[in-house]
Amino acid sequence: MKIAIVGTGYVGLVSGTCFAEMGVDVTCVDIDINKIENLTKGFIPIYEPGLEDLVLRNVKAERLHFTTKLTEVLDSVQMVFSAVGTPSDEDGSADLKYVLEVARTIGQNMKEYVLLVTKSTVPVGTALLIRQTIQKELDKRKVSIDFDVASNPEFLKEGDAIKDFMSPDRVVVGVESEKAKELITKLYRAFLLNNFRVIFMDILSAEMTKYAANAMLATRISFMNDIANLCELVGADVNMVRKGIGSNQRIGGKFLYAGCGYGGSCFPKDVKAFKSHFRTKLL
Numbered sequence: 001m002k003i004a005i006v007g008t009g010y011v012g013l014v015s016g017t018c019f020a021e022m023g024v025d026v027t028c029v030d031i032d033i034n035k036i037e038n039l040t041k042g043f044i045p046i047y048e049p050g051l052e053d054l055v056l057r058n059v060k061a062e063r064l065h066f067t068t069k070l071t072e073v074l075d076s077v078q079m080v081f082s083a084v085g086t087p088s089d090e091d092g093s094a095d096l097k098y099v100l101e102v103a104r105t106i107g108q109n110m111k112e113y114v115l116l117v118t119k120s121t122v123p124v125g126t127a128l129l130i131r132q133t134i135q136k137e138l139d140k141r142k143v144s145i146d147f148d149v150a151s152n153p154e155f156l157k158e159g160d161a162i163k164d165f166m167s168p169d170r171v172v173v174g175v176e177s178e179k180a181k182e183l184i185t186k187l188y189r190a191f192l193l194n195n196f197r198v199i200f201m202d203i204l205s206a207e208m209t210k211y212a213a214n215a216m217l218a219t220r221i222s223f224m225n226d227i228a229n230l231c232e233l234v235g236a237d238v239n240m241v242r243k244g245i246g247s248n249q250r251i252g253g254k255f256l257y258a259g260c261g262y263g264g265s266c267f268p269k270d271v272k273a274f275k276s277h278f279r280t281k282l283l
Contacts, residue, residue: 001187004029004073005081006102008039008066010046010161011119011154012083017051018165020058022190027065027073039066050162070102071109078183080106081152082130083119094123103130107137110145115180117150121210127151127174127203148180151203153210170197174206220255228258 001024005016008030016028030036035045042059044052058064067073070080084098099120106116116130127149138145151174156164171188175181181200188198201209228238238258246253 001025001079002027002073002077003079003081003187004070004077005083005119006030006070007083007085007098007120008032008035008045009083009085010048010158011156012081013039013044013046013055014048014051014156014161014165015081015083015119015154017054017058017064018162019187020061020064021054021166023063024187025063025065026058027067027077029067029070029073031068033068036066036068048161049159054162070105074106074109074114075111077114079115079117079187081117081119083154086120086122094121096122096126096129099126100129100133103133104137106147107134108141110134110138110147113146113148113179115148115150115183117152117184118207119152119154121153121214122151122207124204124207124211126207127176148175148177149203150175150180150184151206152184153206155210155213168196170199172206172209173198173200174203175200176203217255221257221259224256224258225260 003019003024004027005012005019006029008016008028012028012030016026020026028039038045039055040059042052042056044055055064065073074080080102082099082102084102086094086096086099089095099118099122103116106114116134118127118130130149134147134149151172153172155168155170155172168191171191173181173184173188175184185192185198191198224238224242227241230236231238231241242253242256242258245251246256
């Protein structure tokens with residue numbers, strides 16, 4: 001199977017490299033010429049334990065390739081994964097310009113069926129915008145070509161991303177056709193054989209699952225920060241409280257560490273986008 005992954009940031013490069021390690025022929029695409037040239041030479045733009053060795057091994061095995069032009073590989077791949085950035089706009093909402101640009105490029109250049117799978121974290125309903133964008137470009141060309149869109153959000157932890165990808169808690173996939181489901185089932189066949197959970201659902205639910213997961217983890221951190229403030233007021237030890245409630249199997253001990261807040265590349269951005277998206281829906 002041949003696939004393309006657009007975006008060689010943290011999600012795109014890790015996902016593409018791990019797919020290649022599973023035996024898939026992967027082409028990673030990025031408009032940043034310097035980044036692609038460096039990757040071709042074996043220079044990795046991010047640090048993730050084990051990633052450099054995997055990249056070099058799969059490039060040598062000719063399963064992992066890099067290019068600046070999606071149009072060069074579009075005719076030879078069955079699936080295109082979109083792993084481009086969705087930065088926060090001024091109002092906190094997710095900026096989808098890069099996501100929709102990938103869709104436009106596909107609509108302008110596709111000659112046969114393609115499945116476009118979103119890996120980026122996007123607001124609920126983005127798949128519909130992607131479908132409309134592709135169809136609009138096909139209508140401009142006055143051609144009728146079948147295509148599908150799907151959602152396959154990532155759940156990678158920095159520092160543990162290779163393990164998270166290769167031995168996942170779950171793989172969430174949102175599809176709207178049997179053809180798309182068959183293609184993704186084929187892609188993840190190795191996971192199914194190893195009894196990892198590949199959970200198929202509708203696209204809207206898959207998009208919501210990603211935001212809900214990040215919001216839940218951010219909520220646990222925020223809750224423990226408030227509990228820590230209360231502990232200071234009454235003289236309790238928040239670390240003992242954490243151990244006490246974390247021992248409850250219904251709660252568990254992860255993401256219960258109090259601190260100054262939460263950071264990273266995802267939680268602040270996604271919580272803002274989640275809030276902005278649903279504020280718009282509810283008003």
